[in-house]
Amino acid sequence: MGLSPIPIRMLRSRRIEEIRMSLDKVVEVRRRWGRLYTIVTSLEKRYLVLKGPGTARFLEEGAEISEEEAVYLGGEGAVVAALDLSYRLLSVRDRTVRELEKALANEGIVDREIVDVVIDRLRSNGYLDDRRLTDSFIEYMLAHKPSGPYLVRAKLRKLGVDEELIEEAIADHFSxxxxxxxxxxxxxxxxxxxxxxxxxxxxxxxxxxxxxxxxxxxxxxxxxxxxxxxx
Incomplete structure (x- = not known):
């Protein structure tokens, strides 16, 4: 006895359903600062998104994300959002490279390539400078919270300043x-x-x-x- 053939229409319906099931969908939207949002998807991916004409639709729960769109959100879109976040943080106070990397990681941006692009852009435009921050920090401590080199060194390490840079700055400021x-x-x-x-x-x-x-x-x-x- 042969198997009953499955109607073509039913096969098509199943295929459509399989495609829908494989599509990533937005399941959570959280506003961060200004036009910055964090979205979480059904495939447990997390993106930092800067709201704009091309990204606004991703800020609704249930929005579907194609593979091509996922590549954008995790690549070029991530760079745009990460830069916006960085400018906001740096407008409040200077930060070390390590601090900024930590802030980006807290927002789900951990891809080394993306982080390097952001850091390089900020450095080349003068927004990020660990030596400048180190000198300013020591000058502030000397003027307002007089401390010896060992305490200043410990605080700079906590900020994530490179050890060699710390020693150079200590030598310059602490005769x-x-x-x-x-x-x-x-x-x-x-x-x-x-x-x-x-x-x-x-x-x-x-x-x-x-x-x-x-x-x-x-x-x-x-x-x-x-x-x-x-x-």
Whole structure:
């Protein structure tokens, strides 16, 4: 007994349904900043999208995304959106390359090629400069939050500044004379609140070490306090 033939119309319907099932669809839309949106798809892909005439339709749940459109959203479209995000972040304050890469990754932009294009564009246009940021950061610390080179170094590392760049900037800004002058100024301010010489020496010693000053400078200042030379 032969198998009953499947009607052509039914085969076509099944094929259409298979194609529909394979199409990616937008399942979630979240507004980020201004015209920037994050969309999540049924295939668990995530895109950062800058709203415009060619992308507005992707900002509705249920919108279908073809393979060609997915290539755009993950490529050229991602670059456009990432640049818009970067300009917004950099308009608030300077950021290191590492900070910006982290911000992009938080928005789902992790493709190395895309990230490199964005970073190169920002650098070439003067928006991104780790050395400029490092110099500005140290100058701010010296003027408003006097600290030694060890604390400044730790903070710059936390920002993601390259180690070699940190050492160059520290050498440029922290001569021994500058460091000693900063430490002495802080020590004298601390001394004005403590009458007992031994207690003052101990507290100043611990305080200056926490502020990141070199141990030999701290020890020298503490010894002078004990000797009554900084009263």
């Amino acid at each position: 021994e004379e500058v460091e000693r002058g900063l430490a002495l100024k802080l020590a004298l301010k601390k001394l004005s609140r403590i009458s007992d010489r031994r207690k003052a020496a101990r507290r100043v010693h611990d305080f200056l070490l926490r502020r990141g000053f070199s141990e030999y400078i701290v020890n020298n200042i503490s010894a002078n306090i004990l000797a009554g030379k900084l009263d």
